[in-house]
Amino acid sequence: MNPPKPPRPVKSISELLAATTARAIPVVRGVEAGALTAPTPCADYDVRDLINHLLHVVVNFQALAAKRDSDFSTTPDRVSAAGADGGGWQRLFADETDRLVAAWAAAGAEDGTTGTLGLPARTVGHMVLADLTVHVWDLARATGQAYRPDPDVVAELGPAVADMASMAREWEAFGEAVSLPEDATPFERLLATTGRDPRWSPAR
Template sequence: MTNISSDRPISELLDSAGERAVAVVRGIADERLAGPTPCPEYDVRALADHLIQVVINFQALAAKQNADFSVERHYTDGGADWRSRFAEETATLVKAWAAPGAEEGTTGTFGLPARTVGHMVLGDLTVHAWDLARATGQEYAPDPAVVDEIGPALAEMAPMARKGGVFGEPVPVPEDASDFDKVLALTGRDPQWSPESGPALEP
């Protein structure tokens, strides 16, 4: 993977990543919500809540507004149709990043380039969709164009992400591992993780 991103709009890539993530979330059975995930600090329910919050927060960042990541809300509690809520919020996320100027300038508390922030949510949507799929026994295949985009972007962010406890230490993978397996390993995930194998990501 080269350290060069494409010129494809973030919204177009998010649309593809979001479609796959929505399918995974709709496939989560209620009896799986208490199960483990590749992120040991989250069970399936907590990770689904986290991903919904991520999608909502990055809508605000697309509009050059600040977002509060310090509070984790509980969308999956109660009788609300949280799976449909995730689909709706993901569609809103795509529209937010398709708005004129969304990829221009800087955004967020740290004043990062807007496209870098777009790469963050694209990475979260893709990697956490894999987390949830693997945790709940579902198949998951990301869009190769999305993998090509997030590979170099996440590699550039990795030192800062590890320092902040967002990524774990990289996991060794074979030279001939797929590009997506290399992305997962970069974030501290074992691409071979299963619910039976135990935690893989050490923050």
């Protein structure tokens, strides 16, 4: 009989975000200006819209880490403001995700509750971790890039995304779960829980 595996060490939200952004930044840098109008697995977003959404999420979750108010009422066009020439919005994404990691590393960031719904702070951290992980996959698929999320992030998000799925569908943030074959990978199952088809491509 094989001995039981030791329990997986619990990583902080900041550590998990650092692992995710390290893999996200190359994908965002790989998005060329000519691809900004391309479709993505999110039917309501083209590539520009999705990058603007991600930047909006990253900025607001910095505030949530500090137990400050967030504002998701409108999404600014940060891509246009930063400028496509010279990689303006690519640099902005790298800078803002660095700030996000630092915000969640601050003392007390994972303690208590945060946000208008008064959710546990670590649950809120899972929300931004999921947004970054899944939406960067969206961008990679939309622009023909490879993307492999960090295994520890996927292991952390699997049960967290399953727990938040019902609430996320009420908010229309997730679609209905997609059926997968039995040999689907953990990340494919995570994507399917959010309503995404892991086989999505622009041609489909």
